[in-house]
Amino acid sequence: MEKEQNKEIEKFLIDRRTFVKIVGTTGAAIAFGGVGLSRFIESAKAIDGLAKYVDPLVIPPVLTPNTTRFRGKDYYEIPIVMGTTHKFHRDLPATKTYSYFGTPPAGGFHYLGPTIVANKGRPVSIKFTNRLPRGIHIFNNAIDTTIMGSKDENGRPWIEENRVCVHLHGGKVLPKDDGGPRDWFSPVGSQQANPYPDSATRGIRSSYTYEYQNDQQATLLWYHDHAWAITRFNPIAGLAAGYILRDNLENLLIRTGSLPGGKYEVPIVLQDKLIDLETGSMIYPIAESPGSVHPIWIPEYFGDLPVVNGKIYPYHTVEPRRYRLRFLNGSNARFYNIYFDGGSGPIPFYVIGSEQGFLPFPARKNKLLIAPGERFDVLINFSGLTGNILLKNDANAPYPSGSEGFFDEIMQFRIGTSPRNDIAEVDKTPVENITLPSIPSIVAPNTPWREIVIEEIEDPVTGDPQEA
Ligand SMILES: [Cu+2]
Helix, strand or coil: CHHHHHHHHHHHHHHHHHHHHHHHHCCHHHCCCCCCHHHHHHHHHHHHHCCCCCEECCCCCECCCECCCCCCCEEEEEEEEEEEEECCCCCCCCEEEEEECCCCCCCCCCCECCEEEEECCCCEEEEEEECCCCCCCCCHHHCCCCCCCCECCCCCECCCCCCECEEEECCCCCHHHCCCCCCCECCCCCCCCCCCCCCCCCCCCCEEEEEECCCCCCEEEEEEECCCCCCCCHHHHCCEEEEEEECHHHHHHHHCCCCCCHHHEEEEEEEEECECCCCCCECCCCCCCCCCCCCCCCCCCCCCEEEECCEECEEEEECCCEEEEEEEECCCCCCEEEEEECCCCECCEEEEEECCEEEEEEEEECCEEECCCCEEEEEEECCCCCCEEEEEECCCCCCCCCCCCCCCEEEEEEECCCCCCCCCHHHCCCHHHCCCCCCCCCCCCCCCCCCCCCCCEECCCCCCEEEC
16 A cells, blocks of 8 residues: 555656656757856856855744734734845855845845745735835846836836735735736835726835735745746845745644654755856846847846855754755746765655645655745655765756756755754654645546646747747
């Protein structure tokens, strides 16, 4: 029985992979051909000089909700701000970033945003306020006004380049709370008339309160910006953060020690980044093809530096025990095929959940492919290991066979010691024996499998992706 189940899981993971391959092979390999690469190469020059594993991993703060303002609901207020103090690396100057602002931990945290922890069945309401500066966007040079949504109905570029809206990725929400690209809102103080009657918010307010019912499986969701015509910039600028949804069964597993909780549950937000190593500024490359349909726009962004929770090549000191790592690929286009390397081959780990909830049971893996936007819930046991473990990657960009290459190292786990008297209860139950919260199957027995292919249409001349 268990074997059968294991096969099912394996099939699930393999099917996903095959699916991704089908998507990935059509044209992605040449998607980047020739556009905006000069900047990419320029910034790559000094990478060898950037020391690895000198910055500790930063854990985004978990926000405390106001539980009394609205009955039966967790309420938050999150300003969306620009910061000038975030350091991606010890040896880089501070960088101008955008973020969902939470109480910063020591050292400053002005990138990405606070983690929201919600519980199934208890609604969350978040008032986001746009406190970005009016006007100029952080990636102003890369704005292509030929992209739909870049101009108003009179053909003028939007005054409010720093428009925002918030999308809870993977969330089951009402349309009004989905953060559709057209439902953007402006920086504080802006009073631009609302030109579209179908938008409740656009241009006429500086904040919007989203309601999340949390009526779905426990999982890691994420919230990120989704503003019209500039969504590709904003999560790179920093507007992306985690939203952990728990349910009673999961909470029980944490309380009883079957799943690591507290500091043993670590969010890992993977991104790639282009940074001007002189100034510390983030770079968004542009195409230089005047006369083409979109002269500035590039189809995919690839950075040459791995960034985890806002730090380049960070390290994290762990105890020799089991950890739960909540992976999110918050990159624009980069896939990661991750593995843990202790010096003698990949260290096996377990996947216990993916985008929308737990797997039926833990699946043992050596490597794991994570596409942009995807989340994976991973258990890894550091007990019995010593020294430093590297989190590595061997996925090409564009995936799977592109020529942009990849950084093979991402971050380092340093195996420390266990605190005295800490008996890691969690390690006593073998991972295979953990019963995960069951998910009701939505597929009737003998339902035929159908393959759905999403294809990218390329320009016959340039080979650039045109539509999908
Ligand atoms: Cu999304």
